[in-house]
Amino acid sequence: MVPPDGSKTVQGYELQLGVNNLAHHLFTTLLTPTLKATAQVAPRDTVRVVWVSSSAADTAPNPAIDFSNINYQREEGLWAKYMRSKAGNVIQAAEYARRTEGSGILSLSLNPGNFVTNLQNNMPKWQLAMFKLIAHPPKNGAYTELFAGLHPSITEKDNGSWVSPFGKKEAARKDLVEPDLGRKYWEWCETQVRPYM
Numbered sequence: 001m002v003p004p005d006g007s008k009t010v011q012g013y014e015l016q017l018g019v020n021n022l023a024h025h026l027f028t029t030l031l032t033p034t035l036k037a038t039a040q041v042a043p044r045d046t047v048r049v050v051w052v053s054s055s056a057a058d059t060a061p062n063p064a065i066d067f068s069n070i071n072y073q074r075e076e077g078l079w080a081k082y083m084r085s086k087a088g089n090v091i092q093a094a095e096y097a098r099r100t101e102g103s104g105i106l107s108l109s110l111n112p113g114n115f116v117t118n119l120q121n122n123m124p125k126w127q128l129a130m131f132k133l134i135a136h137p138p139k140n141g142a143y144t145e146l147f148a149g150l151h152p153s154i155t156e157k158d159n160g161s162w163v164s165p166f167g168k169k170e171a172a173r174k175d176l177v178e179p180d181l182g183r184k185y186w187e188w189c190e191t192q193v194r195p196y197m
Contacts, residue, residue: 002082002123005078017081020089021088024092025190036104045106047104049105051109052109053109054086054089055111055164057090063181064083065088065091065185067188092182093109094182097160098160106156106159108154108160108162110145112143116135116138143165144163144164
């Protein structure tokens with residue numbers, strides 16, 4: 001979350017794009033055959049992929065993905081990069097749900113909530129002080145993830161949906177679940193991770 005300016009992955013991607021989107025994409029792609037096989041024998045609606053996003057996805061610029069500047073050849077602010085990466089998680093969750101429809105896999109994105117952790121280490125002190133006013137204790141940090149991953153009220157009708165703290169099913173920002181954007185972003189991610197498959 002807002003790493004030092006100029007941070008990159010070993011592969012040369014802006015750090016938040018690489019960690020929050022491309023790494024998740026690669027990991028999920030590699031797990032998909034196992035997830036599909038598991039869904040054939042597991043109880044209905046129990047095989048799930050949970051894409052951890054953030055409330056920042058709601059405030060990402062529109063369009064959320066700037067394909068002409070996707071790896072930030074032109075500089076954008078650190079917060080804009082974070083927001084775009086978290087919007088990317090929502091896009092990925094919705095597109096994965098479309099691509100695996102009928103397989104028994106459920107794909108959800110979520111906002112875990114705001115928590116004071118070491119993720120804010122690089123935040124300016126004034127921002128950290130403001131953040132602490134709206135933050136919850138870290139011990140509450142897993143509630144939304146556990147709900148999305150395990151709660152029996154999540155069913156196939158929720159596939160591709162958004163979960164907010166602390167276990168509320170809600171609609172995601174409309175443009176982030178749009179099929180054309182999802183397809184285009186998914187294909188871009190596929191191209192980027194192909195060398196590691």
